[in-house]
Amino acid sequence: MKSAVVVFPGINRERDMARALRLISGRDPAMVWHADSALPAGTDLVVIPGGFSYGDYLRCGAIAARAPIMDAVRAFAAKGGLVLAVCNGFQIACEAGLLPGVLMRNAQLRFICRDIFLRVERSDTPFTRGYNAGQVIRIPVAHGEGNYIADGETIARLEGEGRVLFRYSSPDGIIDPNWNHNGAMNGIAGIISERGNVLGMMPHPENHVEASMGRTDGRGLFAGLLDHFKAAA
Amino acid sequence: MKARVTVTLKPGILDPQGKAIEGALRSLGVGGVTSVRQGKVFDIEIEGGDRAGAESALKSAAEKLLANTVIENYRIEVGGK
Numbered sequence: 500m501k502s503a504v505v506v507f508p509g510i511n512r513e514r515d516m517a518r519a520l521r522l523i524s525g526r527d528p529a530m531v532w533h534a535d536s537a538l539p540a541g542t543d544l545v546v547i548p549g550g551f552s553y554g555d556y557l558r559c560g561a562i563a564a565r566a567p568i569m570d571a572v573r574a575f576a577a578k579g580g581l582v583l584a585v586c587n588g589f590q591i592a593c594e595a596g597l598l599p600g601v602l603m604r605n606a607q608l609r610f611i612c613r614d615i616f617l618r619v620e621r622s623d624t625p626f627t628r629g630y631n632a633g634q635v636i637r638i639p640v641a642h643g644e645g646n647y648i649a650d651g652e653t654i655a656r657l658e659g660e661g662r663v664l665f666r667y668s669s670p671d672g673i674i675d676p677n678w679n680h681n682g683a684m685n686g687i688a689g690i691i692s693e694r695g696n697v698l699g700m701m702p703h704p705e706n707h708v709e710a711s712m713g714r715t716d717g718r719g720l721f722a723g724l725l726d727h728f729k730a731a732a
Numbered sequence: 733m734k735a736r737v738t739v740t741l742k743p744g745i746l747d748p749q750g751k752a753i754e755g756a757l758r759s760l761g762v763g764g765v766t767s768v769r770q771g772k773v774f775d776i777e778i779e780g781g782d783r784a785g786a787e788s789a790l791k792s793a794a795e796k797l798l799a800n801t802v803i804e805n806y807r808i809e810v811g812g813k
Contacts, residue, residue, distance in 0.1 A: 558800055565797060594800065601803050604748050648745070648803070682746075 500728045502528040502544040505572065507563045510550035510587065512703065519705035520546070523721040533566040538575055543728050545572055549586030549641070549703060559602060559644045560590030569595050581625055581724070582697040586642055589689075589699035598692055598699045599657070600649030602642075606682025610643040614714075615680055617688055617702060618668035620661070624691060626698045627664050629723030635672045636716040638702040640680070645701040647683035647690075657690055665689035665700055733778045734811040735790055739799045740771035774798055778810075786810050 502520050506513050513530065520528045528546065529539045538545060552563035563569070569591075576582050576597055584592035592598045605611060614637050619630040630636065649657070657663055665688040669678045679686045681701070689700030704717030741747050747769050754768040776793070778786040787810055794806040 557797070561797065561800070599802075601800060603746065603803070606746070606748055608748050608752055650802070 500524040500526065500543050500725050501539070501541050502526070502546055503531045503538050503542045504528045504546045504548055505531050505533065505568055506548075507533045507550070507552035507566060507591075509552045509554050510548055512549035512586065512705065515703070516546055516548040516585070516705045519708045519717070519721055522708055523718060524725050531568060533563065533568050536567045536571060538568075538571050542575065543581065544724060545575055545580060545582045547572070547582065547584040547588030547591050548705075549588055552587055552591065555644075558590075558594065560587060560592075560594040563587075563591045564594035564596075573597065576692070576697050579694060579696050581727075583626065583720075583724075584697065584699040585703055585705065586640075586645075586701055589701055590644065592697060592699045597697045598690060599653045600647055600690070602644045602701070603646040603648050604644050605642070605646050605680075610641075611645070611680055612639075612641040614638065615640050615688075615702060616668050616670050616672075616678065617665045618672045618674065619665060620663055624664060624695055624698075625724055625727035626691070626720060627723060628726060629719030629721075633672060635668060635670060636719070637670075637707070637714055638704055638717055639706045640702045642681070642701055645681040645683065645688075647687040647701075649684065654684055657687070658685065660693070662691050662693075662695075663687050663689070664691055664698060665702070733781060733783075733786055735776045735778055735786055736809045736811065737774040737776060737790055737794050737798055738771060738807045738809075739774070739794070739804050740806075741769055742803055742805055745803045772798075783810050 622632045666686040704720040707717035750768045750770045799806040
């Protein structure tokens, strides 16, 4: 699995992501600078990591979404290439038009930095094949703008097409406003694009991949991707 | 030429910041405030005196970057000198 991590000024989770990718795939990802106009040849997976690109100026992800490398990322996605966009990456992917909707300020106006529970909605995608449908995983979040919204028609399409992969839930997998820590519509924590090849999610699976982190619930996502590419090879 | 682009949230989009400001105004005893919506103002200088050209450039600026039209509306004013 040849992965490329896109680096924007103000991003701060790119090394966590690189470490997780190296740990699970056994291969160092290419770090690709925002001003570059091409991805390395043979890239299988593009990752847009978390952080605060351009200091969240204007809107979260708005400036990064217009960076030169994003044309290459859009072209890669248009050809069916897999893109994983985490946290600020999810915000960038929405601003770049790779995913529908917007991440708004958390409903309770607070930055939230802690572990939350996610219910995995499907296991038949390259991103979630390492999990079982209905499985609850515990993953850290760290964001002030993770409140997913979209118009009614878009939400109905996402739900109707099974494009919600992760939802904020209770430890038992119950979807309830009390466990929806940022106010996201329908408890949406992660969605895929129409073709299923771009995943945007607010939580940080890369931060739960080794025992020293306390938990390894995030490994399934990376291990699943690795299996996907092995199966395809 | 001076111009201004004002970006506001579309009606119906939840504005938690506006709500917090509204609450703060109420606690300051500012009377009669029934609702606050927060927006953004961009003051932009455009070279030359071509009003129509400036308006079309600003429309493109608003659509491409200044506003996220999923959630925001924008208004363009091309001012005097």
